[in-house]
Amino acid sequence: MIAEIIKKIEEYETIIIHRHESPDPDALGSQGGLAELVKTNYPHKSVLVTGEDEPSLAFLGEMDGVHDRLYEQALVIVCDTANTERISDQRYTNGNYLIKIDHHPNEEPYGDLVWVDTNASSTSEMIVRLYEQAKEEQKWELSEVAAYLLYAGIVGDTGRFRFTNTTPRTFAAAATLLTKEIDTTELYTKMYTKPLRLVRFQGDVLQQFELTEVGAGYGYITQKQLKERDVTITESSAVVNAVADIEGIKAWVFFVENEDGTYRVRLRSKAPVINDIAMEHNGGGHALAAGAKAADFEETEQIIAQLQAKCS
Numbered sequence: 001m002i003a004e005i006i007k008k009i010e011e012y013e014t015i016i017i018h019r020h021e022s023p024d025p026d027a028l029g030s031q032g033g034l035a036e037l038v039k040t041n042y043p044h045k046s047v048l049v050t051g052e053d054e055p056s057l058a059f060l061g062e063m064d065g066v067h068d069r070l071y072e073q074a075l076v077i078v079c080d081t082a083n084t085e086r087i088s089d090q091r092y093t094n095g096n097y098l099i100k101i102d103h104h105p106n107e108e109p110y111g112d113l114v115w116v117d118t119n120a121s122s123t124s125e126m127i128v129r130l131y132e133q134a135k136e137e138q139k140w141e142l143s144e145v146a147a148y149l150l151y152a153g154i155v156g157d158t159g160r161f162r163f164t165n166t167t168p169r170t171f172a173a174a175a176t177l178l179t180k181e182i183d184t185t186e187l188y189t190k191m192y193t194k195p196l197r198l199v200r201f202q203g204d205v206l207q208q209f210e211l212t213e214v215g216a217g218y219g220y221i222t223q224k225q226l227k228e229r230d231v232t233i234t235e236s237s238a239v240v241n242a243v244a245d246i247e248g249i250k251a252w253v254f255f256v257e258n259e260d261g262t263y264r265v266r267l268r269s270k271a272p273v274i275n276d277i278a279m280e281h282n283g284g285g286h287a288l289a290a291g292a293k294a295a296d297f298e299e300t301e302q303i304i305a306q307l308q309a310k311c312s
């Protein structure tokens with residue numbers, strides 16, 4: 001499979017690389033990392049990256065403006081994207097040949113060539129594997145920029161090598177990348193930095209967070225708190241994971257107050273299944289991470305009682 005992909009890369013003079021919408025470090029890292037690899041090893045080829053800009057991750061590279069006519073003779077590669085609907089820049093079908101490279105479940109095997117490995121921590125890890133093979137057979141070289149981007153992708157999808165998707169192959173890939181000079185301190189600062197107003201906001205919310213004796217946690221995020229600290233509802237979601245390491249916590253819920261007095265409900269768990277609670281309250285999701293709605297304060301109290309029962 002990897003050999004086939006390398007062959008296609010060698011065949012085409014124009015290569016356009018896509019990834020998913022609302023990109024994360026793995027989407028941008030695998031996209032940009034692959035682009036840099038091809039540029040380094042085939043300097044005469046025209047290699048372009050496309051998709052919407054993500055200002056908060058601008059340190060992982062800028063997109064190219066790709067003219068429509070460039071697609072006619074192009075090899076198109078889509079990284080880190082399970083479904084065609086989520087591909088950023090829907091012109092991906094306009095190319096001459098299409099390759100999918102991804103580590104999510106292969107729900108939609110689009111493309112002329114599909115390389116999906118759900119055991120890979122990240123698409124960036126897969127690109128490192130592609131590089132390793134091309135290094136053996138085609139004498140590819142790895143630039144510092146490519147190493148930086150791919151490392152960022154692996155770090156992002158493994159939560160700095162903490163998540164269970166981290167395998168010996170992940171560390172082998174990281175080791176390969178670290179043979180290049182990567183300023184990991186600087187990278188982590190850029191990836192995990194947050195504005196002071198958001199930290200203060202988290203402080204406000206955590207002060208009010210409650211944990212019951214059976215390990216059920218609950219907290220409220222009010223409109224007043226959001227406005228006081230100038231925090232958007234999307235930004236506020238970071239606080240939901242901030243309580244995960246509290247000693248004794250089994251499952252928890254945050255209620256985010258909407259302008260109209262209703263609540264968005266965010267449920268998380270370490271073991272008890274909680275998406276059935278979400279389903280009872282106009283929501284759903286995964287067994288250990290779900291979302292719902294509460295019409296008023298009374299309904300939030302019902303949800304806390306249900307969560308309490310789950311943890312008992």
Ligand SMILES: [Mn+2]
Pocket residue numbers: 026027080103121122123157
């Ligand atoms: Mn990914």
